[in-house]
Amino acid sequence: MRATELAEAVRSGERSATEVLDEYLERIEKRNAELNAFVHLDEDRARARAAAIDETVAAGQDPGPLAGVPVALKDNMCRAGEPTTCGSRILGDWRPPFDATVTSRLSAAGAVIVGKTNMDEFAMGSSTENSAYGPTRNPHDISRVPGGSSGGSAASVAADLVPLALGSDTGGSIRQPAAFCGVVGVKPTYGAVSRYGLVAFASSLDQIGPLAANVADSALCLDVIAGHDPLDSTSVPDHFVPVSPAVDAGVEGMRIGFVSQLGSGSDGVGGIDPEIDAAAKRAATALEEAGATVGEASIPASVYGLSAYYLIAPAEASSNLARYDGVRYGARVDAKTTAEMMVATRTAGFGDEVKRRIMLGTYALSAGYYDAYYDKAQRVRTLMAREFASAYESFDVLISPTAPTAAFKLGERTADPMTMYVNDVCTIPANLTGDPAMSVPFGNNSAGLPIGVQVIAPALGEFDMFRVAGAIEEALR
Amino acid sequence: MTDSVQEWEVVIGLEVHCELNTASKLFCGCANVFGDEPNTNICPTCLGLPGSLPVVNEAAVTKAMTLGRALGCTVSNSIFARKNYFYPDMPKDYQVTQYEEPTNSDGELALGDGSIVQIERAHIEEDTGKTTHVGGDGRIHGAGHSLVDYNRAGVPLVEIVSRPVIRSARQAKTYVEELRAVVLAIDVSDARMDQGSMRVDANVSVRPVGSDELRTRSEVKNINSLRSLGLAIEYETRRHIDLYEAGESPLQQTRHWDEAAGRTRDGRSKEDADDYRYFAEPDLVPLEPTQAQIAAIDESLPPSPALRRTRLAEAVGVDPADVAIVVMRGQDQLALDAVGIGADGAKTLARIENELAVEDWSAITADALADVVTRETTGKLSATQAKHVIAGLVEAGGTVDEVVATLGIASVDSGELVGMLDALIEQHEDEWARLADGDRKLQGFFVGQIMQLTNGQADGKIVQTLIAERLR
Numbered sequence: 001m002r003a004t005e006l007a008e009a010v011r012s013g014e015r016s017a018t019e020v021l022d023e024y025l026e027r028i029e030k031r032n033a034e035l036n037a038f039v040h041l042d043e044d045r046a047r048a049r050a051a052a053i054d055e056t057v058a059a060g061q062d063p064g065p066l067a068g069v070p071v072a073l074k075d076n077m078c079r080a081g082e083p084t085t086c087g088s089r090i091l092g093d094w095r096p097p098f099d100a101t102v103t104s105r106l107s108a109a110g111a112v113i114v115g116k117t118n119m120d121e122f123a124m125g126s127s128t129e130n131s132a133y134g135p136t137r138n139p140h141d142i143s144r145v146p147g148g149s150s151g152g153s154a155a156s157v158a159a160d161l162v163p164l165a166l167g168s169d170t171g172g173s174i175r176q177p178a179a180f181c182g183v184v185g186v187k188p189t190y191g192a193v194s195r196y197g198l199v200a201f202a203s204s205l206d207q208i209g210p211l212a213a214n215v216a217d218s219a220l221c222l223d224v225i226a227g228h229d230p231l232d233s234t235s236v237p238d239h240f241v242p243v244s245p246a247v248d249a250g251v252e253g254m255r256i257g258f259v260s261q262l263g264s265g266s267d268g269v270g271g272i273d274p275e276i277d278a279a280a281k282r283a284a285t286a287l288e289e290a291g292a293t294v295g296e297a298s299i300p301a302s303v304y305g306l307s308a309y310y311l312i313a314p315a316e317a318s319s320n321l322a323r324y325d326g327v328r329y330g331a332r333v334d335a336k337t338t339a340e341m342m343v344a345t346r347t348a349g350f351g352d353e354v355k356r357r358i359m360l361g362t363y364a365l366s367a368g369y370y371d372a373y374y375d376k377a378q379r380v381r382t383l384m385a386r387e388f389a390s391a392y393e394s395f396d397v398l399i400s401p402t403a404p405t406a407a408f409k410l411g412e413r414t415a416d417p418m419t420m421y422v423n424d425v426c427t428i429p430a431n432l433t434g435d436p437a438m439s440v441p442f443g444n445n446s447a448g449l450p451i452g453v454q455v456i457a458p459a460l461g462e463f464d465m466f467r468v469a470g471a472i473e474e475a476l477r
Numbered sequence: 478m479t480d481s482v483q484e485w486e487v488v489i490g491l492e493v494h495c496e497l498n499t500a501s502k503l504f505c506g507c508a509n510v511f512g513d514e515p516n517t518n519i520c521p522t523c524l525g526l527p528g529s530l531p532v533v534n535e536a537a538v539t540k541a542m543t544l545g546r547a548l549g550c551t552v553s554n555s556i557f558a559r560k561n562y563f564y565p566d567m568p569k570d571y572q573v574t575q576y577e578e579p580t581n582s583d584g585e586l587a588l589g590d591g592s593i594v595q596i597e598r599a600h601i602e603e604d605t606g607k608t609t610h611v612g613g614d615g616r617i618h619g620a621g622h623s624l625v626d627y628n629r630a631g632v633p634l635v636e637i638v639s640r641p642v643i644r645s646a647r648q649a650k651t652y653v654e655e656l657r658a659v660v661l662a663i664d665v666s667d668a669r670m671d672q673g674s675m676r677v678d679a680n681v682s683v684r685p686v687g688s689d690e691l692r693t694r695s696e697v698k699n700i701n702s703l704r705s706l707g708l709a710i711e712y713e714t715r716r717h718i719d720l721y722e723a724g725e726s727p728l729q730q731t732r733h734w735d736e737a738a739g740r741t742r743d744g745r746s747k748e749d750a751d752d753y754r755y756f757a758e759p760d761l762v763p764l765e766p767t768q769a770q771i772a773a774i775d776e777s778l779p780p781s782p783a784l785r786r787t788r789l790a791e792a793v794g795v796d797p798a799d800v801a802i803v804v805m806r807g808q809d810q811l812a813l814d815a816v817g818i819g820a821d822g823a824k825t826l827a828r829i830e831n832e833l834a835v836e837d838w839s840a841i842t843a844d845a846l847a848d849v850v851t852r853e854t855t856g857k858l859s860a861t862q863a864k865h866v867i868a869g870l871v872e873a874g875g876t877v878d879e880v881v882a883t884l885g886i887a888s889v890d891s892g893e894l895v896g897m898l899d900a901l902i903e904q905h906e907d908e909w910a911r912l913a914d915g916d917r918k919l920q921g922f923f924v925g926q927i928m929q930l931t932n933g934q935a936d937g938k939i940v941q942t943l944i945a946e947r948l949r
Contacts (some may be wrong), residue, residue, distance in 0.1 A: 078528040086527070096528060098521050199527040204759035233532050233761050316759055319561050322570035323525050327625075338565055338623070365561070365754035374756060 003069045003163040003217040007110070010068030013057050017050035017068030017461065021112055024070045028161045034142060037156040039075055039133045040083050041115035046070070049112045049475045056110075066112030067225055071106055072165040074153050074209065075116035076123055077208070077302060078197040079103045084222070086199050087121040087131035087149075090324045090349025092331035100197020101232070102166060102225045111127030114162060116422040117152030121351045123173055123201040125149050126423035129414055130353045137410070138181060140449060144407040147177030147423075148340070150211065154181040157211045164212050164221050168198055170205045170405070171309050172370045172427025175439035178211055179402035179452025182441045184218045185211045187427075189459045190434030191236035193222075195231030200320040202313035205232075205431040213438060215469045219244040222462070238460065246466035251290050257395035258284050259303065259456070262426045269303050269425045280401045281452040283442050286475035287399075287468065297391040298399050301384040305428040308380035309374050310421060311364045312432075317354075318361030323351060385433045392458045393432050397468050400426050402439035402452035436462050440472045483722070484686040487714040489649050489679060490641035493656055494634050495666040496604060496674040497540045503603045503633035504531030504573065511672050515626035523631035530760050537633035538580070538764055539774070540665040541601045542634050545581025546774050547663050547781065548596050553724030554765045555580040557601075557758040562751040564607035566625050574602035574636075576755040581635075586659070587783040588651045590802035597606070604632040635665075641680065641691060643792040646710040650703050653677055658782040658805045670702050677706055681713040690754075692717075693726060697741055699733040708735040712741055716821060785809045793822035803829050806846050814843030820850040828853075832867040840874035841867065848877040859936030886934060894927065894935060896941055901926050913948055920944060 003240075009015040025043065032038050038245060056063045073079060078096035080103075085091050099107075106113060120130040128136040128151025136151040138144040139159035146155040150167025154177035157165050160316045167174040169187035176269035178185025186209040193208045200206060210221035219242075226240040261268040264277040284294045324333035326345030333344035350358070364373040403423055413419040434460070439452035453472055457465035502509050505522035521529040542552050558576035579600035586594045607629045612621025637656065643649050657675060660668045668675040682694040695717075697709045717727050731744035780788070786797040789809045793800065793816060800933050803809055808829050815825045828850055833841070849870070853863040871878035901923060902909045912919035924940050 013599070057662045076528075084527065091527065094527070096526065098526075098528075100528060152949065196530050199529040200760075202759075231532060232530050234759075315756060319559050319571050319754070319756070322561060323527070323568065325563060325565070325570055327525065327565045328568065329526070339563070362754065365756055367754075370756075371752075431871055 001163070002214060003066070003212060004220050006069050006163060007065060007067045007220070009148070010053065010057065010110075011062060011250045016070070017053040017057075017063075017112060018047070020068050021046055021050040021070055021114070024162060027159070031139075031159050031161060034137065035139060035155050035159055036134050036136045037146075037152045037159065037161060038072065039085060039087075039118045039131075042079075042082055042113060046112050046229075047115045049107075053110055053112065064108065065220060066106065066164075067110035069111050069164055070114045070162045071111040071221075072114055072117045072153055072156050073103065073165050074119050074150050074165070076119060076199040076201075076287065077116075077166060078100060078167055079113065079116075082116065084116070084199065085133070086123070087119040087133060088349065088351070088354070089132045090331050090345070092329075094329045096197070101194035101229045101458075103197060105225050106126035106166075111164070117150070117156055117165060119152055120149035120173075120318070120385055121354050122199070123149040123168055123170055123206075124317070124353050124357055126172070126176055126409075126420050127410075127413065128152060129410065130351055135410055139324060140182060141407065142307055144409055144449070145180065147180030147403070147407060149173040149177075150185070151158055151177045151371040153211045154183055154185065157181070157183045157213055160213070164210060164217060166208055166221075166225070167211050168201070168205075168206055168208050169427075169431065170201050170313060171431050172411050172424040174209050175427045175437060175454060175461065176403045176423055178439040179450065180407040182444075182450030182452075183211055183213055184215050184438065184473075185209065185452075186218050186222055186438040187430060187436060188222060188226060188462060189236065189281055189436045191232075191234050192226045192240060192436070192452065192460065192462070194232040194235050196229055196231040200316075202316040203320060204316060205309075205313055207431075209438075212366065215466065215473045216244065216247045217464055218438070218448070219247050225341065237458065241460075241463050243462045247470035248262040249467045249470070251287055251292040253396075254287075254292040254397065254467065255395045256284065256287050256292045256294045257398045258294065259299055259302065259398050259400040261297050261299055261302035262400035262429075262454075267300070269306070271422055271425065272401055273406070273445075276401045276403070276405065276451055279442050279445075279451045280399060280453050283472050283475065285397060287471055290471045290475065291467075292471075293393065295393055299384065299387045299391060299429065301380060301387050302429055304380045305384065305432060306421060306425050307379040308347045308432060309424065309428045310360065311377035312381065314357040314361030315364045315374050316361065317362060318358045318365065321350075321354065321358060325369045331410070353417070381432045384429060388429070388433050388435060388458070396457070396464050397461065398456040399468070400454045400456070402426060402454040406445045406447065406451060422477045430456050433459075435459055436465050438465060438469055440469045442472060442476065485683045485714075485718045485721075486644060486686045487646075487710065488641050488682045488684060488691060489643035489645075489710060490694075491639045491643060491649060491652060492680070493637045493639075493653065494676040494678075495544070495637065495660055495668060497537050497635060498664070498666050498674075499534060499537045499540060499633055501534055501536075502631040503534050503537050503601070504631055507631065509632050509690075510628075511667075511674065511799070513628055515624070515628060518628045519630070523568065524627055531573065531827040533761060533764070534633065538766075539770075541580055541599070541633070541635045542766060543663050543772070543774050544637075544660065544665050545584065545599050546771070547659050547778055548584035548586055548599060548637065550581035550584035550596065550599055552581055552766060552771050552774075553578065554763055555600075557761045558755045558765045559758050563752040565623065566603070566608045566627075566630070568627060572603060572605065572757055574905055575600035586652065586655055587766065587781075588648070588655050589782075589786060590648070590651055591798065592648060594648075594652050595642055597633050597638045597640050599637045602634050602636060604629050604634050606630040617681070641682075646707040646714070649679065649710055650707050653703060653706060654805065655782060662779055662782060662807070676700075679706065679713070681710055681717070682711070682727075683714055683717040693729045694886065695727060695729070695741070696731045697734055698731060698744070701736065705734055705736055708739060709741060712739070715849040716741070772829055791815060792816050793826050795823065795826065800826065806833070808833055810906050811841070811843055811846065815847040815850065816845035817844060820847035821854045824850050824854055828863065828867060830918070832864055833871065835871060838871050840872070841870040842874070845870050845875070845877055850875065856936060856939050858886075859934065859939075862934060894940060894943055897927055897930055898923070898947065899941075902947070
């Protein structure tokens with residue numbers, strides 16, 4: 001059942017939140033051992049919460065737009081008193097004493113938070129294999145990865161263990177797993193959703209967004225979590241225009257650009273599976289048939305996106321992850337001196353990919369290398385923003401494939417980090433520019449695996465983005 | 478080099494950290510107070526817990542800009558940066574500070590001695606927690622364990638960086654005193670070196686007199702008082718000169734002032750020091766004060782200590798350097814008011830400087846002070862009496878008449894003294910004759926007699942003058 005319908009049923013008293021929750025918990029019970037989508041379940045709190053919502057309804061009051069809808073949080077979002085591991089050993093049994101803003105907004109809207117989902121350690125990865133709690137598997141084919149880093153959230157929605165989940169997206173970590181798992185994944189405009197309570201990976205790129213089985217559900221969830229938050233200095237002060245009404249608004253008269261460099265053309269980023277490129281182009285044709293005009297957009301700097309991203313994100317991460325030193329919280333490996341304790345703790349607590357990125361980032365920020373690496377990467381970012389701005393003069397929204405390939409096998413790309421990094425090549429540009437982007441399922445490849453199409457819009461252009469996403473979804477019906 | 482003795486001069490640049498006296502910390506709502514129970518003023522943000530985010534305290538920024546403007550700085554758009562290094566008292570293992578684009582730059586400070594010290598920048602940053610090493614000798618090496626109090630973590634600081642233009646330990650002390658006066662006058666910090674709300678690091682190097690080179694410097698930390706600042710600079714100066722004269726060179730390094738031993742000690746050498754990997758803090762947005770905000774700050778600034786010195790010096794008729802202490806203590810308005818009422822300038826200044834060196838002098842009014850000074854200069858009160866009366870006014874306030882009555886001071890004027898002297902001359906004719914013949918010892922006899930008659934309330938000098946007049 002769709003989240004929108006569930007909420008309506010609970011609000012009207014047609015179904016009880018408790019009964020809805022039981023149904024989902026039962027499915028989790030059945031399938032989670034195999035998928036490893038959840039790393040932590042808050043069953044008792046969820047039941048108490050569902051009961052409270054039922055009482056609210058019985059008292060004739062409205063619990064809110066997400067009344068009784070079970071929701072999962074990626075395990076890098078804080079919920080007071082619950083484990084928050086970020087897929088890492090280093091946080092040990094640390095439990096945050098506070099709620100993330102998204103957590104409190106979901107609760108205030110009547111959602112029932114059921115637990116925390118698996119992820120690549122500190123959101124660094126594209127397959128959810130870099131988790132200290134084991135890999136998550138793709139519900140469409142359990143020999144394959146669900147994508148990452150929000151693989152637990154994507155898999156939990158795809159397997160209908162929850163109707164809605166939150167993920168975080170630093171270089172594609174919501175959209176790529178959404179594409180791999182055949183669900184909708186939204187990375188809102190940077191600053192549209194508060195980062196307060198999101199454990200930071202790369203602060204200038206991180207953004208929280210919803211994963212859902214359909215566009216309308218993702219819109220409903222985004223409308224709840226978006227909006228200014230005084231606790232996040234980078235939060236957009238503007239009023240967030242609700243996107244739910246956009247889903248069925250159609251694309252009549254809209255100008256849509258296919259980003260040529262993100263296709264399989266020779267001037268592009270390379271490595272795009274022709275089958276996926278073809279699917280994205282079919283989506284473009286469908287939009288044309290729905291009344292939009294479609295043309296080719298050019299973002300030449302796309303080819304530098306990956307390189308720029310793998311300097312900026314690790315640089316910020318090297319600083320953000322410094323605090324895991326064993327002094328105040330989390331795991332600690334004792335040693336003779338404080339410095340040795342810090343080294344021992346970090347050596348034992350972090351996985352290989354996290355260590356790799358801390359080293360990359362530390363190097364990129366070092367005196368003597370800063371200008372050649374970090375500063376140059378920031379200039380690519382500026383250049384890319386300029387190119388997107390110029391493309392938006394001709395187009396209202398842009399589209400492209402979400403990921404270069406469909407879901408790959410577990411273990412297939414763990415040996416060579418570069419083969420993993422290229423997964424983000426289509427999604428990274430929107431993180432570098434801060435623009436909103438989302439992945440919408442658009443059929444399957446010849447092997448029966450889901451394919452995602454990416455819709456990118458100018459900053460705070462979520463309304464237009466959801467018009468296009470709604471039309472793409474509609475075209476498949 | 479020739480055989481002649483090389484003359485050296487010292488080159489000093491000071492980095493002064495001032496904790497701003499805001500109600501809350503720089504990036505969270507925790508209370509900013511000194512001396513509370515350890516780890517009671519803390520929250521997810523100032524503890525750097527995962528998921529926490531900083532939000533700039535506008536009041537701290539305003540205070541920082543106020544300090545910048547008081548130092549004649551240009552206030553610009555600015556950004557925060559992260560300074561990355563591992564230390565247990567730093568919750569995030571990076572410090573949020575300002576690096577390439579500070580809020581305040583290019584100011585200067587006019588000192589009481591007439592010199593001017595250029596200020597490179599006055600940037601905003603967060604303080605760290607406070608570590609106490611337990612066991613050993615209180616230093617990190619050899620300590621059994623360490624305790625960290627994070628109450629101080631996130632307290633707003635302004636770091637005022639002077640250019641290397643200070644030329645003596647004395648000038649360095651005067652500069653810090655002056656800075657303190659400015660900071661207190663605009664109420665942005667308690668500026669107490671003993672509590673660490675004002676901390677001074679000194680960059681010291683030497684060079685041959687006449688040269689304009691900047692040689693290798695050492696940065697001296699752990700200076701807890703003005704006195705230590707002077708001693709530390711003098712020690713470092715001597716150490717550098719000795720090294721050069723022995724054919725060696727000092728290392729660029731951080732050194733710690735050892736108060737007990739009266740010397741600086743090796744810190745780590747800068748060569749193997751941390752690379753701080755500064756980069757723009759992505760969790761914060763740029764500070765972009767409007768011209769109107771800056772104008773409002775300028776409007777709110779009280780007159781600078783330099784201006785106040787000039788004003789008082791002119792009113793009193795002395796050199797500005799002579800009123801420095803009174804201005805530093807904030808007693809210049811009292812002096813101006815008393816002089817305005819008609820009290821003698823020099824005497825007023827002397828009485829304030831010497832008799833009002835107390836914590837709380839708020840009870841004494843300008844009227845009362847002017848009254849005491851005038852009674853003293855007209856001989857109605859002796860110097861000793863005037864001091865007692867001022868002490869009484871500081872203690873309890875009120876008028877001079879009230880204090881005189883309370884203290885039982887008989888006001889002895891010259892007329893009464895003349896009568897007393899006449900009577901004494903009659904009673905002690907022989908002694909007076911011998912004094913008139915030149916036996917100076919007998920002057921003391923007559924003064925002593927009058928002092929006895931007046932219970933010591935007469936002014937000895939006036940008595941001597943009266944005696945001298947009668948002998949003429």
